[in-house]
Amino acid sequence: MRGCGKIGDKPIRIELRFSTSMKPYLCSRREFLRWSAAAAAGVPLMQGFDHYTALAAEAASLSSKSLTPSNRANAKAAIVACRSYGAEVREAMAKSFDLIGGIGSLVKNKTVTVKVNLTGTNFSPYMNRPVGETYMTHYSTALALGSLLFGAGARRVRFVESTQSKSNLETSLGFAEWDLNALSALGEVEFENTRNLGKGKRYSNLKVPGGGYMFSSFDFNHAYEETDVMVSLAKMKNHITAGVTLSMKNLFGITPNSLYGDQAGSEEATAGRGPIHNPRTSRKIGLPGLKPEVTSTDPTYRVPHTVADICAARPIHLAIIDGITAMNGGEGPWCSRAATIKFTEPGVLIVGLNPVSTDAVGTAVMGYDNPRAARGIKPFHFCDNHLLLAEQAGIGIADLTQIDVRGLAIEKARYPYG
Numbered sequence: 001m002r003g004c005g006k007i008g009d010k011p012i013r014i015e016l017r018f019s020t021s022m023k024p025y026l027c028s029r030r031e032f033l034r035w036s037a038a039a040a041a042g043v044p045l046m047q048g049f050d051h052y053t054a055l056a057a058e059a060a061s062l063s064s065k066s067l068t069p070s071n072r073a074n075a076k077a078a079i080v081a082c083r084s085y086g087a088e089v090r091e092a093m094a095k096s097f098d099l100i101g102g103i104g105s106l107v108k109n110k111t112v113t114v115k116v117n118l119t120g121t122n123f124s125p126y127m128n129r130p131v132g133e134t135y136m137t138h139y140s141t142a143l144a145l146g147s148l149l150f151g152a153g154a155r156r157v158r159f160v161e162s163t164q165s166k167s168n169l170e171t172s173l174g175f176a177e178w179d180l181n182a183l184s185a186l187g188e189v190e191f192e193n194t195r196n197l198g199k200g201k202r203y204s205n206l207k208v209p210g211g212g213y214m215f216s217s218f219d220f221n222h223a224y225e226e227t228d229v230m231v232s233l234a235k236m237k238n239h240i241t242a243g244v245t246l247s248m249k250n251l252f253g254i255t256p257n258s259l260y261g262d263q264a265g266s267e268e269a270t271a272g273r274g275p276i277h278n279p280r281t282s283r284k285i286g287l288p289g290l291k292p293e294v295t296s297t298d299p300t301y302r303v304p305h306t307v308a309d310i311c312a313a314r315p316i317h318l319a320i321i322d323g324i325t326a327m328n329g330g331e332g333p334w335c336s337r338a339a340t341i342k343f344t345e346p347g348v349l350i351v352g353l354n355p356v357s358t359d360a361v362g363t364a365v366m367g368y369d370n371p372r373a374a375r376g377i378k379p380f381h382f383c384d385n386h387l388l389l390a391e392q393a394g395i396g397i398a399d400l401t402q403i404d405v406r407g408l409a410i411e412k413a414r415y416p417y418g
Helices: 029-040 045-064 069-073 087-099 139-151 169-175 180-184 247-254 299-313 333-337 355-365 386-392
Strands: 004-007 010-013 076-081 111-115 156-161 189-193 204-207 217-220 229-235 237-239 243-245 318-323 326-328 342-344 348-352 404-407
Touching (some): 111 247, 180 189, 217 299, 243 247, 247 299, 247 355, 247 386, 355 386
Parallel strands (some): 111 156, 111 229
Antiparallel strands (some): 076 348, 237 243
């Protein structure tokens, strides 16, 4: 138990933790003063704890939502060494799939949608390296994945991203020097820019189970509903307003610019998602599915809670984190104004069937000991923890002690991001 409130000019805090599995309850300054007054009046302290005992029990039950048979079965992730891009990637990815039990039963005769990461849609080299080596999905990982998906019996593979460009996705990928002919030769391959309706005739409304934190539903491009399997092909990076960006944060980009961006209301929209991040700095836009009671304008609250809601509405079936090479400090070159960005070479691929568990392992490999850390503790020192929020929403398990890590041990793969 710790204290919170204010004595003089110095803030203090109380944490109630009735078991190690419970979420801390943070009291307000008013509550702290009320407890202090009660103690001064001789009221037994535990008498005032009844309400907070109930709150703590509720927090514990939220955490228990993640302990479903499915989440327990999928609470496994494989870490495989992969030091360079090229032919080695397919071999390493195939090994990682074998370690988690194979993907045949998941993808055979199915449509598989792969969300890549082309954040910023600027393909100029960064730190004198191709963008695929620093902060975007690398072509070699996409080619290896496509080959393995068709090899496991997938009927169709669709690569998607909501870019900040009016060009179709094929054009954008060409700027990133992807060999689209080689990808298309693998089988029935499609590409779609999901920044708007795209090839669809209507938006797909997907509900957030349980009502969500910030959103009760989302309107997405048809591709995110018309699929059997959802894959997130992510890069291992820090994020200014989310701490880390791995398989779950990668799905933030499936919200269409035409509905959730600064130019919302137009199918020509390409601008970023300012209204989700911080509505105070954007024109007032009615975001589809936003809960009316949400009042926070803090991006470090809004982004993590939105990520958890998106991953509940559009579940990820296969999470892949490219940690062959990447960068730390932020998610893209624009972050250099707020953080020190450095090239990283973890030399690993991390794969799992549950995004929460996979991202927890990825976070640990990045050198952060507790993927369930509270706000204020790295890497979530400036933001809420979307892994913990996702766990509490029942999406998956973030507790490393309950995750079956296969292949390399976390300690062997660890590459501190700082």
